[in-house]
Amino acid sequence: MRLRAADSDDKGGSVHRALTALWDLRKDVTVTQTLRSTVASTLAYLVAIWLSDEPAPLTAPLTALLVVQVTLYSTLTTSVRRVNAVVAGVLIAVAFSILVGLSWWSLALIILASLLAGRLVRVDEFVPEVAISAMLVLGVTHAADTAWDRIIETLIGAVVGLLFNVLFVPPVYVGAAGDSIEGLARQMRRLMRDVGDEMTTHTPVELAAARLSEARRLDHGIADVDAALRQAEDSLRLNPRVKEGLLHRVVLRTGLDTLEICAVVLRVLTRTITDLAKERRDEDLFEPQVGAALEELLGQVADALVSFAVLVTTQTSQAAEAAEDRLTGDLAAASATRERAANLLLEGVQQHPRQWQLHGAMLSEIDRLLDELDTDHRSQRLLEELDKSTREQRERHPQLTAFAAWLREVKRPELKRPELRRPKLRRRRGRDKS
Template sequence: MRDSWRRSITRELTRLRHDGPAALLWSLRITVAAVASYVVATLFFPGTQPLLAPLTAMLVVQVTPVSLLASGVDRVVAVVAGVSLAVTFAAVVPLEWWSLGLLILVAITIGQVLRLRSNLIEVAISGMLVLGVGSLGAESAAWQRLAETLVGAAVGIAANLLFPPKVASADAGRAIDGLADSVSELLTRAADELTELVAEGGEVAPAARTWLGEARRITHDIPRVGAALLHAEQGRRFNVRAVGTPNVGPGLRQGLEALEHSAVAIRGMFRALMDATHDATWLDDESAEDVLLGIAQTFRELAAGVDTFGQLVRDEADPATHMSPTDVQALREAREGLHEARARLDDLLMAGTAPELVELHAAVLSTVKRLLQEMDLDERMRRQVRLLRPARARPPAAEEPTPDAETQLLPRIPGERRDRPRP
C-alpha cells in the first residue's frame, strides 16, 4: 500500500512538472482575453456591466486556431437568431410559461437547422434573456447583447492570433505512451500472476477472465487518446507557433492505430487463454506447467515491445529528444524478444499437441505476429532519426558517439541476427 501511494505521488508530481507551466499559460490566456473584452465592452456601454463580452471571449479563446473562426461565427449567429426571435415574441405575446416553452422549442429548432453545434443552446439562452426584459426594453437589450457578443468574439480571436496556443503534439505523444504503458503493465502483471498460479497450483481461467476485462477497459479508453491526437493535429493548422517545426501528426496517428490494433489482438489472446484453460484436460499433464510458463514469458516479451514502442512514439512527438544508450538497449532487447517468441511458438505449433493447446499457441503466435507487423520497431526508430536530422543545427562537438548515431547504426550491428522475413 505504501509503495502504491509513493508511485501515485511520484506520478502526480511528474505530471505537474510537465503540464504545470502549460496549464498556467492557458489560464493566463483565458483570463487576459476575458478582462480585455470586459474593458473594451465598458467603453461601448459605460455605466453597465457587460459580462456577456468576457463570457464569449472565454468560450472563443480556448479553441484551436482552425476552429477559432467557426466558433466565433457560430456564436454570433446563435445570438443574432436568439435575440431576433425574442424581439418578435416580445412584440406579440407576454412572458408566460407557454410562451417561454414555445420560444425554447422554436429556438432549439432554429439552432438545429443552422447547424450551430455546441452553440445551439445559445439561441434559446439569448432569446430567454431578451424576452425577460419585456416588450418595452426588448429591442435595446437585444442590441446590447449582440454588441457584447461581437466584442467578446473579436477580442477572443485577437487573443488567439496574438498569443497562439502551443502545438499539443507532445501532449498527444504522452497520451499515446500512456496507452502503451497501460497495455504493457497489463501484460507484465498477467505474466507475474500466471507464474504465481503455476507455482501455487491455482486456476488460470478466473485470472484470465480478469485480464480480459482489463484489456476491454483499455480498448474502450482509446477514443480519449484519439481526441488528444485530433486536438494536436488541429492545433497545428493556422498556428504560427507550428511554423518551422516538423509535422509529427502522421507518425503519431500511425502509432495510435498500431497500438489500437495491438490492444485488440492482445484482448483476443486473453480470451483464447481463458477458453483454453476452462475445464481443460491438458492442464493435468506434466507439460502443462512448461506451457503456462512459456506463455508467461511471451507476455513479458510482448510487454517489453509495447513499452518500447510507446516510448518511441513519445520521443517522435518531440524530435529534439535524443535516445539514450539505455533506450537503444531496450529497443534491441524488445526486438529480439519478439522474434524469439515468434520462433518459439512456431516450433511448438510444428511439434503438434492437444487441440486446445494448438488453438492457444495459434492465438498467442497471431498476437506476436500482429505486434511485429503493426509496431515495426525498426521503422519507428528510423522515422525518428529522419525527423531528428533537420532539427540539429550542427553535429555534436564531442568525439564520443551520440545515442542518435548509435540508433542510426542499430539495424546494421555486426554479428546481430537478421530479422526473419514476414509471412
C-alpha cells in the same frame, strides 16, 4: 557548521522543488485555461465599458469566457458559433416584438423558433443561447436598442477572446498526448508480462479470468488517450508555433490506432489463455521448456510495445532513430523466439494433441502483434494516411489548396519563365537541321 550547511542545502533543495512544481503548473490544462479565461474576460469587460453605452456590459466578458478555449482552433470555431447564436436570437426577438409583442403564447413561439433556428444555423452547444438572447431582448421596452447593444457586446467579447488567443497562443498539447500514449503502452506491457509469468506455473481459471478482465479495461485507457489526442490535434490546427501540424497529427493518430489494435489482440490472447486454463485445471498450462519460451516471447513483445510508443511520441530525429533501432531489435529478438516457441509447441502437439487449436490461436495472435508493430507496416500506413488527409483537405478546401499552389509557384518563378526553356528548344531545332 556541517549541520547548518546541511540545513541550508535542504532549504535550497525544497525551494528549488517548489519553484519547479510551480513552473510545471503551466503545463496543466486546468490552471492554464483558468488564468487565460480570467484575463480575457476582464479585458473584454474593459473594452466593452469603453465602447458600449451600457453601464454594466456583462455580455462581453461572458462571451469571452465561453469563447476562450484550450486551443486556438476551438476558440475560432466557438467564436463563430456563439456570434451566430446571438445574432439569430436577436433577429427573431426583434421580428416578434414588431409583430406580436410579449405574451405567454408569443414566448412559447419565440422559444420554439429560436431552438429550431439554432439547429438550422448549426451553433451546436449554443442552441439554448439563441433562445436566451431572444427572450432577453423581447422582455425589454426598447427591443431594437437592446438588440443592438447585445450584438455589440457579443462581438466585443468574441473578438477580444479571439485576439487574446492569437496574441498569446495556447500551448501545444502534443507532449501530454505523447505521455498518455506511452502510459497506455506501459500498462499493456505490465499486463503482457504478467500473462507471460503464468506460462511456467499452474494458472487457476480465476487468475486467467482476472487477466482477461484487466485486458478488457484497456478500453477505458484508450478512450482517455483518444480524448488527450483530440485536444492535441486541435492545438496543432492554426497554431503558428507548429510548422508540420498534419504530420504530427497523423503520426500520433496512427500510433494510437496501432495500440488499439494491439489491445484488442491482447484481449483475445487472454481469452485464449483463459480457455486453456479451463481445460487444464489440475496441471500447468505448458511444459517447462515451452512455457519458458512463451514467457520470453511475451516479454519481448511487451518491450516492443513500449519501444513503438516511444518511437511514435519522439519529436526529434536523432531520438527517433534510436527509438526505431530499439524497436527493430526488439522485433528481431521476438521473431527468433517466436520460431523457437512454435517448434516446441509443434513437438508437444505431435506427442499430446490436446487443445492444439488453442496453441495455434496463441501463435496467430502473437503474429498479429508483431505484424502491427513492424516498422515497414507502420511506414506504409503513415504514407497512406498522409495521402488520405492531404486528399481530403484538398477536396474540402479547393480554393485554399489552389491559393497555396499559386504561392509555391510565385516563390519559384524560374520554373515558369519561358526564356529558360528556349535555349533547349533552339538546340533541339539545330540538331534537327543538321
